[in-house]
Amino acid sequence: MSAPTVFDHPAARALSRRHRLRWWEPLPWILALAFYFMFPRYLGFGTELLIMVLFAISLDLALGYAGIVTLGHAAFFGAGAYTVGMLAHHGIWNEPISSLFIGAAVAAAIGLASGLVLLRTTGLTLLMLTLCTMALLEEAANLGHDWTGGFDGLTGISIPPLFGLFEFNPLFPKTQYLYVLGALLICFVFVRTLVYSPFGHSLTGIRENTLRMHAVGAPVRTRLVVCYTISAALAGIAGGIWAQANAYVNLSTLGLDRAATVLIILVLGGYGRLYGAFVGAVAYMALSHFLAKVYPTAWQLGLGFLLVTIALFARGGIIGLGETLMARLRPKLKPKPPS
Amino acid sequence: MTAALLETRSVSKSFGALRAARDVSFKLEEGARHALIGPNGAGKTTFINLLTGVLPPSSGEVLLKGEDITTMEQAARVKRGIARTFQINRLFRGLSVLENVYMSVAERVGAAPQMITPAGKRKDVIDESMHLLETLKLADHAHLTITGLPYGRQRLVELAIALGLKPVVLLLDEPAAGVPSAETHIILDAIDALPKSIGVLIIDHDMDLVFRFAKKITVLVRGAVFAEGTPKEIGANADVRAVYLGQATHG
Amino acid sequence: MIFTIENIASMVLGGVAAGMVLFIVSVGLSVTMGLMGFVNLAHGAFAMLGGYIIVLSMRHLGVGFIPALAIGFVMTAAVSIVFERVLYSRLYKAGELDQVLFTIGLAFVFIAALTVFIGPENQPLTLPPELRGQLDLGIVQYRTYSIFLIIVGVAIVIALWLGFERTRFGAQIRAAVDNRRMAESLGINIDRLFAITFGFGSGMAALGGGLGAEFLGLDPQYALKYLVFFLIVVAVGGAGSIVGVFCASLIIGVLDFVLKKYLPQGGTLFIYALTILLLLWRPQGLFGKPS
Numbered sequence: 065m066s067a068p069t070v071f072d073h074p075a076a077r078a079l080s081r082r083h084r085l086r087w088w089e090p091l092p093w094i095l096a097l098a099f100y101f102m103f104p105r106y107l108g109f110g111t112e113l114l115i116m117v118l119f120a121i122s123l124d125l126a127l128g129y130a131g132i133v134t135l136g137h138a139a140f141f142g143a144g145a146y147t148v149g150m151l152a153h154h155g156i157w158n159e160p161i162s163s164l165f166i167g168a169a170v171a172a173a174i175g176l177a178s179g180l181v182l183l184r185t186t187g188l189t190l191l192m193l194t195l196c197t198m199a200l201l202e203e204a205a206n207l208g209h210d211w212t213g214g215f216d217g218l219t220g221i222s223i224p225p226l227f228g229l230f231e232f233n234p235l236f237p238k239t240q241y242l243y244v245l246g247a248l249l250i251c252f253v254f255v256r257t258l259v260y261s262p263f264g265h266s267l268t269g270i271r272e273n274t275l276r277m278h279a280v281g282a283p284v285r286t287r288l289v290v291c292y293t294i295s296a297a298l299a300g301i302a303g304g305i306w307a308q309a310n311a312y313v314n315l316s317t318l319g320l321d322r323a324a325t326v327l328i329i330l331v332l333g334g335y336g337r338l339y340g341a342f343v344g345a346v347a348y349m350a351l352s353h354f355l356a357k358v359y360p361t362a363w364q365l366g367l368g369f370l371l372v373t374i375a376l377f378a379r380g381g382i383i384g385l386g387e388t389l390m391a392r393l394r395p396k397l398k399p400k401p402p403s
Numbered sequence: 404m405t406a407a408l409l410e411t412r413s414v415s416k417s418f419g420a421l422r423a424a425r426d427v428s429f430k431l432e433e434g435a436r437h438a439l440i441g442p443n444g445a446g447k448t449t450f451i452n453l454l455t456g457v458l459p460p461s462s463g464e465v466l467l468k469g470e471d472i473t474t475m476e477q478a479a480r481v482k483r484g485i486a487r488t489f490q491i492n493r494l495f496r497g498l499s500v501l502e503n504v505y506m507s508v509a510e511r512v513g514a515a516p517q518m519i520t521p522a523g524k525r526k527d528v529i530d531e532s533m534h535l536l537e538t539l540k541l542a543d544h545a546h547l548t549i550t551g552l553p554y555g556r557q558r559l560v561e562l563a564i565a566l567g568l569k570p571v572v573l574l575l576d577e578p579a580a581g582v583p584s585a586e587t588h589i590i591l592d593a594i595d596a597l598p599k600s601i602g603v604l605i606i607d608h609d610m611d612l613v614f615r616f617a618k619k620i621t622v623l624v625r626g627a628v629f630a631e632g633t634p635k636e637i638g639a640n641a642d643v644r645a646v647y648l649g650q651a652t653h654g
Numbered sequence: 655m656i657f658t659i660e661n662i663a664s665m666v667l668g669g670v671a672a673g674m675v676l677f678i679v680s681v682g683l684s685v686t687m688g689l690m691g692f693v694n695l696a697h698g699a700f701a702m703l704g705g706y707i708i709v710l711s712m713r714h715l716g717v718g719f720i721p722a723l724a725i726g727f728v729m730t731a732a733v734s735i736v737f738e739r740v741l742y743s744r745l746y747k748a749g750e751l752d753q754v755l756f757t758i759g760l761a762f763v764f765i766a767a768l769t770v771f772i773g774p775e776n777q778p779l780t781l782p783p784e785l786r787g788q789l790d791l792g793i794v795q796y797r798t799y800s801i802f803l804i805i806v807g808v809a810i811v812i813a814l815w816l817g818f819e820r821t822r823f824g825a826q827i828r829a830a831v832d833n834r835r836m837a838e839s840l841g842i843n844i845d846r847l848f849a850i851t852f853g854f855g856s857g858m859a860a861l862g863g864g865l866g867a868e869f870l871g872l873d874p875q876y877a878l879k880y881l882v883f884f885l886i887v888v889a890v891g892g893a894g895s896i897v898g899v900f901c902a903s904l905i906i907g908v909l910d911f912v913l914k915k916y917l918p919q920g921g922t923l924f925i926y927a928l929t930i931l932l933l934l935w936r937p938q939g940l941f942g943k944p945s
Contacts, residue, residue, distance in 0.1 A: 070533035071526070075501040075546035079529055083521035133750050181934055187750060188693060189937040192889040196926045196933075199882060203923040262509045262525060263518040269506045272495035279455070279493070280507040280568060281481030282515060320882070324758060331755055365766035371759025375752045376744055 083260035092342050096245055100238075107241045111309050113349045114244040115302050120330045120341035121248075121255055122298035127327075128336030129259055130291045131271030132183070135191055135323055136198030137299055139178075140171040142318020143201065144300030147171070149313030150211055153218045160223050160232070164247070164304045171300020172293050174201075179292035183285055195320070202318050217314025221307060232308060240309040247305060251298055256338060258294070267291055271336075328367070331374060334381030343382050406469030408433045408602045409454065409485070409572050414463030416449055416626075423449040424460070425627040431572065435602045438617035440610075442646060446626040447606045448490070451574055455487055456480045467572070481510075486570035488561045490577040494549045501545040503560055504532040507567035532567065539563050539593055555586030562593055573597070575605045579612055591615070614638070622646070663794040665912055671800035673907020674807025675870070679862030679880075680887040681814065681899045682855020688831050688894015688942070690848055692742065693750050695757035697859055698884060699764035699877035704730040704860020705867045706768060709777045719782045726864050727857040734856030735849050742852065743845070761877045768874040779867040803865060810858075811900050818896055827851060831894045832943070886929050892942025901940060 333344025
């Protein structure tokens with residue numbers, strides 16, 4: 065063996081290995097597949113859930129990693145949904161996978177254009193600008209009857225079978241479920257790669273201390289705009305799939321409700337943690353699906369208390385709570401200084 | 404005659420009616436150990452911001468090795484070798500010491516825009532960061548998050564991040580500020596051990612620190628250069644003493 | 655449509671009356687954002703709470719309109735001070751995200767609580783007879799209540815301005831908005847200042863909730879329905895500036911009123927677009943101090 069190098073130091077070892085797959089990381093995917101076989105009657109619910117996971121992951125990239133606090137992320141979800149929906153409804157283009165790419169491109173273009181101007185600002189101004197941009201798009205979709213269907217939206221969007229083989233059946237959404245799962249897996253692998261890259265590391269740097277990132281010579285705004293654009297594209301894919309899976313598109317895809325929901329999902333699970341989106345979406349969607357239908361008011365009350373509690377006591381969300389518990393249970397790892 | 408490493412020519416900066424820098428002409432030579440002192444509100448921080456490009460001057464020029472960088476942005480100046488530390492720690496508090504230093508090294512070697520290669524596979528960046536931490540005697544703490552680090556060590560990380568940029572000019576803004584006296588020596592030793600090739604400008608009002616390191620001292624009062632000379636000259640300068648004593652008795 | 659004097663006058667009056675309500679609700683939001691740097695998305699919930707107290711105390715306790723407004727102000731202020739001391743104060747140093755989540759959560763709780771205890775339906779405001787009907791202003795006949803709103807709004811802005819500029823307490827608030835640390839070192843009791851300002855701001859919101867119930871309606875969704883408008887007023891006017899909120903409220907009130915009449919389709923779109931452009935031009939708003 066060679067002489068000890070810096071890579072024997074625990075810090076260097078941790079950093080050089082942190083992108084490696086951990087044993088539990090295949091679990092969500094195994095569970096998602098198991099769900100497909102075990103609950104064929106709940107695949108519609110499952111499809112909706114996976115779409116929200118994808119949407120929340122896109123938000124995590126901007127909010128959790130780069131620290132861009134936005135209230136208007138549904139703008140991109142809606143942009144993707146309307147692009148896919150309008151193209152299909154007006155008989156221009158409806159092949160599912162390429163439609164998603166077009167939806168992503170439109171969302172990315174809006175993300176790029178708005179990011180270039182919005183990301184000069186911070187704090188309350190940024191919050192307001194993201195909110196207003198989304199409201200602007202919502203109004204535009206509301207007004208453009210001929211194209212968007214206005215308040216009623218576009219219904220009966222026909223999507224040809226996937227690869228010419230698998231039907232999109234709104235009543236038995238088997239195809240939709242596996243289709244979302246596949247898209248989610250691809251997008252997730254991409255985001256995971258991104259956050260463990262030096263680029264992702266520098267996004268974390270911007271979140272942790274923007275001023276210092278300027279001082280180490282990082283082109284902060286460029287990085288933020290790139291991140292925001294990628295995040296918008298992913299949100300656009302989520303929206304596009306939503307339109308295809310439901311065979312309709314309406315204003316609910318780009319309102320404050322959806323923007324707040326995805327934010328709550330992410331924070332509930334734990335932001336800046338990659339898997340927070342999964343945990344948060346499962347917890348939120350399961351609760352809202354089963355509780356909201358029976359006791360809608362109790363659901364809102366519970367959600368309110370939950371948000372207040374998270375903001376005050378559990379900023380890491382469910383995963384953060386788990387981490388704290390693990391740290392308490394496990395004896396503290398003693399650092400081994402290099403000899 | 405060779406150009407100074409970093410130079411300002413009649414630089415002024417006004418904020419409305421307040422003139423924070425008046426006609427400052429200043430030279431930092433290669434390998435210098437130079438100190439900039441002055442009472443509170445003398446415009447020291449403004450001057451650093453003018454040097455690093457955070458603020459544009461109202462008039463005058465800033466030159467690096469004879470090249471006019473007056474209108475150059477902060478990031479571009481950093482690429483050319485101007486690095487700084489902050490008076491109040493500006494660290495990536497949720498990250499480990501190693502990850503903090505990785506940030507600046509990755510930026511310098513151009514690894515930071517990479518999106519596909521994992522950060523952990525840039526062994527060169529990790530290697531250089533670890534060696535830097537070793538020279539600053541921080542290697543034993545490399546795995547700790549900043550929040551778990553004593554304040555004096557945090558000041559060292561400040562320095563490590565700046566050194567990760569391999570600067571030719573290093574601006575140290577009150578490097579020992581807020582450090583308990585028992586830990587001051589680790590900062591002093593680290594500054595002592597800085598590579599001789601770097602031109603260092605220390606901005607401070609801790610006279611012990613200044614007189615220990617500086618070969619040359621510039622005194623800034625109300626935004627203007629008040630006096631300049633060797634520590635001996637400055638120490639013997641009655642006017643400078645008056646300014647500082649006045650400061651001491653009144654505030 | 656023809657631009658007659660009557661037309662223009664009635665549009666201006668209607669818009670200004672709406673603007674006054676916007677101002678009364680938003681001024682508290684602006685001051686808390688400017689003073690405490692707190693993004694309070696539950697502000698609309700306090701306005702709603704106040705509106706409910708005012709409308710219900712009139713209906714069930716037979717209180718007159720003006721005394722009901724006073725009750726609404728005092729009770730909402732008291733409730734909000736308790737919230738400020740117990741909960742808000744823990745989040746002053748937290749990031750915007752935590753503040754946003756916390757206050758959205760609080761708004762949800764208010765909405766759900768009112769739905770359960772009072773019901774989901776709209777609570778109409780019954781105006782006293784002397785405020786109903788039309789008033790002859792010479793050039794134009796106009797709704798008495800709108801004229802009343804304008805008078806109340808002007809009185810409030812003058813009172814606030816005097817209080818802000820001429821009293822010791824106002825000077826303390828201005829000092830704290832400008833430089834909090836400096837104010838603290840001057841011996842100003844920041845905790846007390848925050849609590850009183852917050853209570854006062856929520857009390858004002860309560861007044862606005864009651865006064866505006868006649869044309870904004872009052873149901874549990876109120877807390878979030880108009881929030882974007884209140885936020886736009888604050889952002890456009892500049893957080894922490896009373897003059898700013900007043901101007902922004904008038905501009906947006908009149909604009910909204912006029913656009914609804916002539917451009918019923920794209921009115922709101924126009925306001926959003928204008929807000930975006932303004933914030934890009936002046937991120938701190940019309941009268942805010944640059945950060």
